[in-house]
Amino acid sequence: MFIHLDLGWMSHPFPLSSFKIASTDQLLILRRLGLTQVRWSPAKSDLALQSRPADLDEAGAADAAAAEAANGAAADQAAQPAVPTPEDLAREAHRRALAAQREALRLCEEQYGEAADGFRGVMDSVQRDPHEARHQAESLAAALLDKMLVEGDLNMRLLNETAGDRSTAHALNVCIIALLLGRAFGLGRDEMMDLGVGALLHDVGKLEVAARLRHRDESFTAAETQAYQQHVAKGVAIGQAMGLAPAPLLIIAQHHEHADGTGFPQRINMDRMSTGARIVALVNRFDGLCNPLITSKAMTPHEALSLMFAQGRNRFDATMLNAFIRMMGVYPPGSTVQLTDDRYALVVSVNSARPLKPRVMVHDIKIPKEEALVLNLEEMPDLGIRRSLKPQFLPRASLDYLSPRARIAYFFDAISTGPGELTA
Numbered sequence: 276m277f278i279h280l281d282l283g284w285m286s287h288p289f290p291l292s293s294f295k296i297a298s299t300d301q302l303l304i305l306r307r308l309g310l311t312q313v314r315w316s317p318a319k320s321d322l323a324l325q326s327r328p329a330d331l332d333e334a335g336a337a338d339a340a341a342a343e344a345a346n347g348a349a350a351d352q353a354a355q356p357a358v359p360t361p362e363d364l365a366r367e368a369h370r371r372a373l374a375a376q377r378e379a380l381r382l383c384e385e386q387y388g389e390a391a392d393g394f395r396g397v398m399d400s401v402q403r404d405p406h407e408a409r410h411q412a413e414s415l416a417a418a419l420l421d422k423m424l425v426e427g428d429l430n431m432r433l434l435n436e437t438a439g440d441r442s443t444a445h446a447l448n449v450c451i452i453a454l455l456l457g458r459a460f461g462l463g464r465d466e467m468m469d470l471g472v473g474a475l476l477h478d479v480g481k482l483e484v485a486a487r488l489r490h491r492d493e494s495f496t497a498a499e500t501q502a503y504q505q506h507v508a509k510g511v512a513i514g515q516a517m518g519l520a521p522a523p524l525l526i527i528a529q530h531h532e533h534a535d536g537t538g539f540p541q542r543i544n545m546d547r548m549s550t551g552a553r554i555v556a557l558v559n560r561f562d563g564l565c566n567p568l569i570t571s572k573a574m575t576p577h578e579a580l581s582l583m584f585a586q587g588r589n590r591f592d593a594t595m596l597n598a599f600i601r602m603m604g605v606y607p608p609g610s611t612v613q614l615t616d617d618r619y620a621l622v623v624s625v626n627s628a629r630p631l632k633p634r635v636m637v638h639d640i641k642i643p644k645e646e647a648l649v650l651n652l653e654e655m656p657d658l659g660i661r662r663s664l665k666p667q668f669l670p671r672a673s674l675d676y677l678s679p680r681a682r683i684a685y686f687f688d689a690i691s692t693g694p695g696e697l698t699a
Contacts, residue, residue, distance in 0.1 A: 276295070276296050276315050276320045277293070277294070277295045277296075277315060277316045277319035277320045278293070278294065278295075278296060278313045278314065278315045278316075279292065279293045279313065279314040279315070279316070280292045280293070280308075280310070280313060281313075281314065282308075282310075283389050287304075287308060288304060288421050289301075289304070292382065292385075293378075293382065295319070295320070295321070369646070369648065372648055373646055373648060376648060376649060379688065380432075380434075380435070382688070383432055383434065383686050383687075383688050384434055384435065384686075386422075386686065387434055387447070387684070387686045390415065390418075390419065390447055390686075391443050391444075391447060393411065393414070393415040393418070394415060394443050394446055394447060394475060395443055396411055397411045397412045397415065397475070397476075398442075398443075398479075398482070401479060401482060401513060401517070402482065405513070405516045405517040405518070406517060406518055408517055409472075409517040409518050409519060412472050412475055412476055412517075413468070413472055415471075415475065416450070416468055416471030416472045416475060417468065417471075419450065419451070419454060419471055420454070420464065420467055420468065420471060422687075423454055423455070423458060423687065424458070424464065424467070425689060427689060428626050428627065428628040428629065428689075429455065429458075429626075429627050429628075429687045429688065429689060430624040430625065430626055430627070430634075430687060430688050430689070431452075431455060431602075431603070431607070431608055431624060431625050431627050431685055431686075431687055432608060432623065432624040432685065432686050432687060432688055433608035433609050433621075433622070433623045433624060433680065433683065433684070433685065434684040434685065434686055435680070441566070441568070441682070442478065442481070442489075444566065444682065444684050445478070445562055445563075445566060446474075446475055446476075446477075446478065447475075447684070447686075448558075448562045448566070448683070448684065448685055449474050449475075449477065449555060449558050449559050449562055450471055450474040450475045451685055451686060451687060452558045452561070452562070452603075452685060453470055453471075453474040453551075453554050453555050453558045454467060454470060454471055454474070455602060455627050455687065456554050456557075456558065456595075456598065456599055456602060457470045457551075457554060458627075459598060459602050459627065459628075460595075460598065462550075466522075466550070466551070469520060469522035469523050469526075469551055470522075470526070470551045470554060470555075472519065472520075472523040473522065473523035473524075473525070473526025473527060473530075473551050473552075473555060474526065474551075474554075474555050474558070476510070476514060476517075476519070476523065476526075476527060477510070477526055477527055477530045477555055477559065478506065478510065479510045479513050479514065479527065480505070480506035480507060480508065480509035480510025480511070480512075480513060480527070481506045481509075481510075482509075482513070483506075483509045483513070484502065484503065484505065484506045484509065485502070488502050488503045489503070489506070490503075490567075490568040491503050492568070504531075504539050504540055507527070507528060507530070507531060507539070507540050508540060510527040510528075511524060511527055511528050514527050522549065522551055523551075525549040525551065525552055526549065526551045526552045526555050528541075528552070529541075529543070529548050529549060529552035529556065530552055530555045530556050530559055531556065531559075532548055532552065532556060533556070533589070533590040533591070534548070534553070534589060534590055534591050534592055534593075535589040535590060537589075537590070538556070538590075545592055553591070553592045553595055554595065556591065557583075557591050557592070557595055557596060557599055558599070560583060560587065560590070560591075561576075561579050561580070561583065561599075562683075564578075564579035564582065564583070565579050565609070565683045566682050566683055570681050570682065573681075573682075575609065575610050575611065575663060575665060575666070576603070576606075576607035576608065576609045576610050576622075576683060577605065577606050577607065577610040577612075577663035578663070578665075580600055580603060580605075580607065583596065584596065584600060601630065602627050602630060603625065603627075603630065604622075604625040604630030604631065604633055605630075605631070605660075606622050606625075606633055606660055606663055607622065607625060607633075608622050608623055608624055608625055608633070608683075608685060609621075609622065609679070609680060609683040610622040610663050611663065611664055611665070611666050611669060611677065611679050612635065612660045612661070612662065612663050612664070613660070613661045613662050613664060614635070614637065614658060614659065614660060614661060615658060615659045615660070615661050616658060617661075618637050618638055618639065619637075619638045619669055619670065619673040619677065620635035620636060620637045620638065620650075620660075620677070621635060621636045621677040621678075621679060622634070622635050623635060623636050623649055624649070626653070627687075629653060631653070632651075632652035632653040632655075632659065632660075633652060633653075633660075634649045634650065634651050634652065634653075635649065635650050635652060635660075636648075636649055636650075636677065637650055638672070638673040638676045638677055640672075644675075644676050647676075666679040
């Protein structure tokens with residue numbers, strides 16, 4: 276049975292709130308949740324209605340009986356069904372794929388929204404009740420890990436512009452990408468927990484810095500730069516008051532250090548940086564390039580990776596930087612590109628384990644924008660990406676159709692092999 280849980284994403288241990296029951300273990304977990312009923316989708320279920328489970332609740336049984344009666348009536352009326360044309364089949368396939376694509380994005384954005392609310396709750400508690408803030412941060416990191424540490428591959432997905440305030444979006448971007456990189460490196464759960472908490476709280480010291488000094492600017496005076504850099508020491512002090520473990524504290528203390536010793540505040544080199552701090556320093560720099568305070572200065576994700584590789588190799592652990600680029604793909608989500616057939620496209624998701632050919636939304640003049648489907652380039656050997664380009668260099672029609680995001684927000688979901696994307 277394909278079921279829907281009317282619970283928040285962080286209120287249950289399943290990777291998604293809508294899924295097909297595949298094991299008795301899942302049934303046991305469902306019973307332990309104490310739910311009186313769940314919604315289910317007959318159309319998505321591998322289920323013969325005449326042999327439905329005995330413990331289906333009364334409402335579900337009534338729905339099943341109604342569906343069974345309706346199916347019988349439909350069968351009587353369809354004794355001599357019309358043969359669908361190829362055009363009918365194509366339209367129906369497109370409709371189903373589009374519906375699945377929209378539902379997958381809706382679920383992902385709903386989960387992101389819950390995580391954003393959780394992070395804002397952490398920050399609201401930091402100064403009022405530091406220990407409660409630590410507990411909330413650990414709970415949020417654990418919830419993210421429960422969804423991430425599953426079998427199989429994950430998509431890194433570009434979200435619509437629902438990221439909310441900049442500090443929340445930055446913290447979640449850094450946390451999610453850092454955890455994906457930690458997963459790629461095979462870190463254990465305890466290490467991943469420390470990484471998640473440290474990444475979420477790496478900028479917590481900015482709560483005690485004047486608002487106009489929270490984001491580094493080239494026009495800062497020496498005194499203003501020093502005041503900005505104080506957010507690191509202030510963050511460590513706040514973390515200690517929260518009772519954070521040593522590993523998250525090191526991430527807060529070292530997230531602006533560089534592998535070559537040119538960072539701040541301690542000017543230590545890579546050998547003295549913790550693994551978590553090296554990961555967060557790398558991801559923090561990437562998100563800062565893609566999502567600066569002034570959006571006109573933003574780089575595309577492709578440009579940010581290129582700059583970090585060309586100019587920042589001394590700043591970062593080289594092995595980690597190479598792994599990061601492999602994970603993100605040459606064209607990370609949010610990149611605007613031109614395909615080998617000359618059409619323009621927006622990269623919307625990348626399989627973090629097989630990133631060479633991402634999934635893209637293509638400007639196709641024959642398909643309305645609201646019906647555009649995602650193409651999986653991994654399954655299309657004759658189609659690839661020719662080049663990346665800034666959104667302002669897109670033709671006007673392509674710019675309006677693709678609507679590149681002014682700010683990049685990432686989340687993740689399990690790889691789907693369903694009808695939500697085109698593979699041919």
